[in-house]
Amino acid sequence: xxxxxxxxxxxxxxxxxxxxxxxxxxxxxxxxxxxxxxxxxxxxxxxxxxxxxxxxxxxxxxxxxxxxxxxxxxxxxxxxxxxxxxxxxxxxxxxxxxxxxxxxxxxxxxxxxxxxxxxxxxxxxxxxxxxxxxxxxxxxxxxxxxxxxxxxxxxxxxxxxxxxxxxxxxxxxxxxxxxxxxxxxxxxxxxxxxxxxxxxxxxxxxxxxxxxxxxxxxxxxxxxxxxxxxxxxxxxxxxxxxxxxxxxxxxxxxxxxxxxxxxxxxxxxxxx
Amino acid sequence: xxxxxxxxxxxxxxxxxxxxxxxxxxxxxxxxxxxxxxxxxxxxxxxxxxxxxxxxxxxxxxxxxxxxxxxxxxxxxxxxxxxxxxxxxxxxxxxxxxxxxxxxxxxxxxxxxxxxxxxxxxxxxxxxxxxxxxxxxxxxxxxxxxxxxxxxxxxxxxxxxxxxxxxxxxxxxxxxxxxxxxxxxxxxxxxxxxxxxxxxxxxxxxxxxxxxxxxxxxxxxxxxxxxxxxxxxxxxxxxxxxxxxxxxxxxxxxxxxxxxxxxxxxxxxxxxxxxxxxxxxxxxxxxxxxxxxxxxxxxxxxxxxxxxxxxxxxxxxxxxxxxxxxxxxxxxxxxxxxxxxxxxxxxxxxxxxxxxxxxxxxxxxxxxxxxxxxxxxxxxxxxxxxxxxxxxxxxxxxxxxxxxxxxxxxxxxxxxxxxxxxxxxx
Numbered sequence: 001x002x003x004x005x006x007x008x009x010x011x012x013x014x015x016x017x018x019x020x021x022x023x024x025x026x027x028x029x030x031x032x033x034x035x036x037x038x039x040x041x042x043x044x045x046x047x048x049x050x051x052x053x054x055x056x057x058x059x060x061x062x063x064x065x066x067x068x069x070x071x072x073x074x075x076x077x078x079x080x081x082x083x084x085x086x087x088x089x090x091x092x093x094x095x096x097x098x099x100x101x102x103x104x105x106x107x108x109x110x111x112x113x114x115x116x117x118x119x120x121x122x123x124x125x126x127x128x129x130x131x132x133x134x135x136x137x138x139x140x141x142x143x144x145x146x147x148x149x150x151x152x153x154x155x156x157x158x159x160x161x162x163x164x165x166x167x168x169x170x171x172x173x174x175x176x177x178x179x180x181x182x183x184x185x186x187x188x189x190x191x192x193x194x195x196x197x198x199x200x201x202x203x204x205x206x207x208x209x210x211x212x213x214x215x216x217x218x219x220x221x222x223x224x225x226x227x228x229x230x231x232x233x234x235x236x237x238x239x240x241x242x243x244x245x246x247x248x249x250x251x252x253x254x255x256x257x258x259x260x261x262x263x264x265x266x267x268x269x270x271x272x
Numbered sequence: 273x274x275x276x277x278x279x280x281x282x283x284x285x286x287x288x289x290x291x292x293x294x295x296x297x298x299x300x301x302x303x304x305x306x307x308x309x310x311x312x313x314x315x316x317x318x319x320x321x322x323x324x325x326x327x328x329x330x331x332x333x334x335x336x337x338x339x340x341x342x343x344x345x346x347x348x349x350x351x352x353x354x355x356x357x358x359x360x361x362x363x364x365x366x367x368x369x370x371x372x373x374x375x376x377x378x379x380x381x382x383x384x385x386x387x388x389x390x391x392x393x394x395x396x397x398x399x400x401x402x403x404x405x406x407x408x409x410x411x412x413x414x415x416x417x418x419x420x421x422x423x424x425x426x427x428x429x430x431x432x433x434x435x436x437x438x439x440x441x442x443x444x445x446x447x448x449x450x451x452x453x454x455x456x457x458x459x460x461x462x463x464x465x466x467x468x469x470x471x472x473x474x475x476x477x478x479x480x481x482x483x484x485x486x487x488x489x490x491x492x493x494x495x496x497x498x499x500x501x502x503x504x505x506x507x508x509x510x511x512x513x514x515x516x517x518x519x520x521x522x523x524x525x526x527x528x529x530x531x532x533x534x535x536x537x538x539x540x541x542x543x544x545x546x547x548x549x550x551x552x553x554x555x556x557x558x559x560x561x562x563x564x565x566x567x568x569x570x571x572x573x574x575x576x577x578x579x580x581x582x583x584x585x586x587x588x589x590x591x592x593x594x595x596x597x598x599x600x601x602x603x604x605x606x607x608x609x610x611x612x613x614x615x616x617x618x619x620x621x622x623x624x625x626x627x628x629x630x631x632x633x634x635x636x637x638x639x640x641x642x643x644x645x646x647x648x649x650x651x652x653x654x655x656x657x658x659x660x661x662x663x664x665x666x667x668x669x670x671x672x673x674x675x676x677x678x679x680x681x682x683x684x685x686x687x688x689x690x691x692x693x694x695x696x697x698x
Contacts, residue, residue, distance in 0.1 A: 030428060157449060158564065160576045172547055173452035235544035238568040 005049035012042030013101035020094035046074045070107030073100040075138035095145040125200035133193030139186035144249035147242035150175040187225045217255030224248045276336040279370040280343045281328030287361035295327040306407040314339040317409035319402040332411040375599045378419035379426040387432040422602045430591040440471040442580040460484040460517035463524030468553040515542040521551045522558035531559040613683045621692045
């Protein structure tokens, strides 16, 4: 039943991607609402699938890497829907939808069993670590989409090109401000995740910090986002901030995928 | 009797402002005018539209030729109006053309600035006044409602609206692609050209919070600042004020650059790289074109802006062609309804509908009562015919008799009650 919902969500994400794509190249303003409606439908299906899985197998069953990506995708879509209520972020949606599709696909293809998380990790610190980390990742993902949109809009303005795409894009300032807010919140949650992660490590392995690959990569990513939050006060906004956000997200993705797939180490939820 | 829709009046296409203002009907006088209008002979229904760009009367009449005469007299009724002068500038649309005209006006295809949205709101207001005063009847109710839905279709299905087609409005459009809201923004005017003044006016209308004005001749800056309620600053101190401005418009007659790459780099530093929009309205250019290579600065010169305006204009023309097709299709649709509002076809359709129902029911009944004799069958048949005829006798006699004022009302009611137009008959 849960996988039926997930299949529906995947199909809807694909449909949303196509709709937003069509919206960007055609002149039909109504497609924006169709896209948003489809996205909301996909979100409901996706959340339903995750809730059912959590209900049947316990909430830890959402934490292994593959399921985690799917959970993050669902949060990303929720965040997108929240910011789309007042402003037309169709262009951002055209990025969010395929990302949500790909992330959820991982859960669909490699469905991890109920025992994805090693039993020694089961602790009160586990949700305290995973929840902020995942929400943080989701926020960074939306920030990435906002930044890519910013760069597209910026390029259009610089080149004095005025296509239909241009008309659909929100203003640079809107994108920049929202991006900064997202990065700040994401950073705060990521920091909490890092701290609770260390506490979890202390409880399970006896040491707060053991230079595990996941810890090193997370630290590097954390430093980059810390720089990004700081950068604005010294004037790194707009184009530079957008580029840095894209770069930081690439690093985040690399560390998340790399650490879980290439050097699983002791960090839970390895790619089994 | 067939009713005809007539649209007659003057617009910015046909008449200069001197004529339009003579004919204009003020809001306070509107109700009286509407009552006068429908009290005139041959005018069954009427709606008046009087805006700064057009003064038009739309009427429904059973005698079109006479109604046109009456309407001309109505428009030129005031003493100070020269009737011959009016006639030279008058446009008259009748029948299908009048409907098309009304739809085009509502969809803003006939506007001075095609696609501007105000006209629809004005039309709705004037129509509502007419509806409230009772001067609009069945035909014009439907016609105006239809024109509003046509306008909506045009707005959602084509890109006719929301295109900046002048240089200064293109500049404003771009501003809104850079800044979230203009309400906390400051614009700076360097020099005082006509084009830059226009752009400043547009920006202020869109809510720009404050305006700094500078000019080589300080007195001129003071004059301009007073006009726009801005702040005049001396030209020599320009660099102190540059970082405050989010939008900088240049239009001096200088033959070297007023803004250099170096100056912009400095102002960006002081602004912590908050975006700046530079609009160079002058020839030779005031701002070094290489400024555009800096990050977070967007520099548009007059050619860039006219390029934007031009492509918007082309776009709008293509979209307007699409809109015209929508209008044509909707006019057809409306005419079908209007043609149906004739006594003879209505009675024929009513009879046909009743006869079809009667036949179907008889066939059903007789099929289930196979052992009836021929005599009984004939009796049932005769009875059904009698019921249908008696039932229809009243409505049909009424329809035939009502060749007077409210004919269209009766017809529309009859067609609605008996569902002659099918489900979509509003």
